[in-house]
Amino acid sequence: MSSRLPVLPLLPILDAARAPEVPLSALDTVWFQLTGTVCNIACRHCFISCGPEERRVPMMDAAQVRRFLDEAERLGARDYYFTGGEPMMHPDFWPLVDDTLARGPLTVLTNGLYLDGDAAARARRAFDRARYSFDLRVSLDGMSADENDPVRGKGTFHRIVDGLRALAAVGLSPAITVVEHRAGLAAADARAAFFDFARSLGLAQPRLKFLPLLRIGREPTRTAGYSDSDVAALADLTLTPEAQEAIVCSSSRLVTAHGVMTCPILLDAPGAALADTLAGALGPIRLRWSACKTCVVEGLTCRT
Amino acid sequence: MPHLKPAIHAVIGGVYNNWLALEATLDDARRRGCTDVWCLGDLGGFGPHPDRVFPILRDRGVVVMQGNYDHSIGHDLADCGCGYTDPRDNHYAQLSYDYTRARTSPSWHPWLRALPPSLRATWGGRRVLAAHGSPRRVNEFLWESTSPDAFLARMMTAHECDLLLVTHTGIPWQRRLADGRLVVNVGAIGRPANDGRREVWYAVVTERESGGLDAELVPVAYDWQRLAAAMRSENLPPEFVATIETGWWTTCLEILPPKERLAGKY
Numbered sequence: 001m002s003s004r005l006p007v008l009p010l011l012p013i014l015d016a017a018r019a020p021e022v023p024l025s026a027l028d029t030v031w032f033q034l035t036g037t038v039c040n041i042a043c044r045h046c047f048i049s050c051g052p053e054e055r056r057v058p059m060m061d062a063a064q065v066r067r068f069l070d071e072a073e074r075l076g077a078r079d080y081y082f083t084g085g086e087p088m089m090h091p092d093f094w095p096l097v098d099d100t101l102a103r104g105p106l107t108v109l110t111n112g113l114y115l116d117g118d119a120a121a122r123a124r125r126a127f128d129r130a131r132y133s134f135d136l137r138v139s140l141d142g143m144s145a146d147e148n149d150p151v152r153g154k155g156t157f158h159r160i161v162d163g164l165r166a167l168a169a170v171g172l173s174p175a176i177t178v179v180e181h182r183a184g185l186a187a188a189d190a191r192a193a194f195f196d197f198a199r200s201l202g203l204a205q206p207r208l209k210f211l212p213l214l215r216i217g218r219e220p221t222r223t224a225g226y227s228d229s230d231v232a233a234l235a236d237l238t239l240t241p242e243a244q245e246a247i248v249c250s251s252s253r254l255v256t257a258h259g260v261m262t263c264p265i266l267l268d269a270p271g272a273a274l275a276d277t278l279a280g281a282l283g284p285i286r287l288r289w290s291a292c293k294t295c296v297v298e299g300l301t302c303r304t
Numbered sequence: 305m306p307h308l309k310p311a312i313h314a315v316i317g318g319v320y321n322n323w324l325a326l327e328a329t330l331d332d333a334r335r336r337g338c339t340d341v342w343c344l345g346d347l348g349g350f351g352p353h354p355d356r357v358f359p360i361l362r363d364r365g366v367v368v369m370q371g372n373y374d375h376s377i378g379h380d381l382a383d384c385g386c387g388y389t390d391p392r393d394n395h396y397a398q399l400s401y402d403y404t405r406a407r408t409s410p411s412w413h414p415w416l417r418a419l420p421p422s423l424r425a426t427w428g429g430r431r432v433l434a435a436h437g438s439p440r441r442v443n444e445f446l447w448e449s450t451s452p453d454a455f456l457a458r459m460m461t462a463h464e465c466d467l468l469l470v471t472h473t474g475i476p477w478q479r480r481l482a483d484g485r486l487v488v489n490v491g492a493i494g495r496p497a498n499d500g501r502r503e504v505w506y507a508v509v510t511e512r513e514s515g516g517l518d519a520e521l522v523p524v525a526y527d528w529q530r531l532a533a534a535m536r537s538e539n540l541p542p543e544f545v546a547t548i549e550t551g552w553w554t555t556c557l558e559i560l561p562p563k564e565r566l567a568g569k570y
Contacts, residue, residue, distance in 0.1 A: 077452070078450070104450075105452070127566075132563075133563045133564075134562065172562075188391075205570065
């Protein structure tokens with residue numbers, strides 16, 4: 001029997017005419033959906049429903065990644081992100097890290113499960129060799145297995161913590177990403193405790209990024225999707241210049257095996273594919289999707 | 305015909321109330337024969353006695369432009385607009401801003417408000433643009449490890465310059481692009497550069513006799529013990545004093561990219 005969890009399609013919730021429009025101020029950030037929806041785990045709150053059996057969006061091949069890197073550099077991009085799925089599952093992961101770091105700073109979003117001693121040593125070499133910053137962002141959804149494992153999967157807490165210790169051992173300090181999958185996780189005292197916890201793993205310069213929940217993908221089956229009032233918050237909204245500047249789609253695009261998309265959140269949305277090239281995907285974006293509320297109203301940014 | 309010596313320009317940024325480092329830097333620039341001094345803004349913050357730097361800048365003929373701090377203080381805004389995103393960074397930034405705002409005489413507000421947002425000139429036949437953070441945003445951080453060549457080239461083409469001078473980050477660096485254009489982050493003279501040294505940094509730009517420009521990043525020693533004592537007597541956070549005394553940043557660290565962060569102690 002397949003253990004595959006149901007995939008809920010992401011549908012537009014606003015007519016284009018009522019949806020706020022965000023022009024691209026500049027293509028600063030290029031995201032690579034390196035492994036598509038392919039992941040070694042299937043988190044219960046995954047906003048794009050990734051997992052071992054999820055091949056809706058396949059891995060990018062290395063030549064395709066390099067073509068987009070060339071184009072991004074020609075367009076004067078400022079920084080790059082690898083995401084998935086689990087980007088470290090890509091067979092050409094490390095050569096692609098080096099190729100990207102030759103052009104600009106790179107952040108890899110990983111679940112940390114592939115970070116053994118060898119990988120940590122390899123990451124340190126990439127960090128030292130590159131002129132630009134190489135950053136790792138490791139997801140961990142609690143300070144104990146009891147907090148983390150119900151969301152990220154049985155046994156993952158101890159494996160992620162081992163990965164963080166491996167990075168600490170080579171002197172790297174990744175950013176730990178914590179999703180607020182239950183109330184209070186990002187409160188001031190909880191943040192302070194999380195810093196202490198990160199330090200206890202040997203991370204000399206602990207860094208944390210708290211992310212609000214995205215109520216799409218698998219999350220509605222764990223808790224609940226967006227409500228009518230969430231949607232109402234988006235309709236007919238006029239964005240301030242500051243809000244427009246902060247929102248990811250005003251300065252970045254996502255490239256995938258299926259072409260260029262708006263952002264990492266709208267991976268599955270029908271009609272969210274913009275073009276086959278970055279140059280063809282520089283037009284304004286309509287905030288038509290319920291998830292856009294999380295960026296606009298709650299200030300989510302996928303950037304570190 | 306008399307031989308004209310090529311001009312030398314001093315460019316400073318991030319004064320952060322540090323009147324002692326400001327005087328030492330201007331003395332250093334004079335000794336080097338600098339013909340003019342540009343200041344790229346952020347006169348306040350971090351250090352003690354904000355009103356002391358304004359008369360020095362005015363009386364010594366420094367060409368001053370506006371940073372985010374000067375804009376905020378001049379308009380009496382509630383925060384510095386530094387562009388930090390982490391609550392830990394914002395906590396210390398706010399302590400620093402509240403102190404500077406409370407102790408800056410309102411008589412300086414019109415002067416701060418009237419400072420230009422950028423400076424332009426032609427030096428050595430090259431188009432020079434000075435911006436506080438970046439040419440497109442006053443509080444954009446241009447760090448060495450997160451500013452790729454292609455990105456800098458795109459921005460310099462859009463803003464029509466051959467030499468781009470910026471500050472805002474507090475850590476100096478320079479890079480010449482393959483086509484000869486030059487980017488210089490002049491650093492800050494208000495606090496050390498997170499390098500374990502107590503000196504502060506500024507830039508000296510020299511015009512070549514044959515045309516073109518070269519930049520040198522210059523450390524300046526000043527009476528840091530006196531500054532630390534003044535900070536203590538003003539009850540500024542001990543973390544700030546420790547930075548002056550050790551050369552390592554202790555606050556507002558979350559904004560640092562991984563390479564710059566790992567080069568520091570905290």
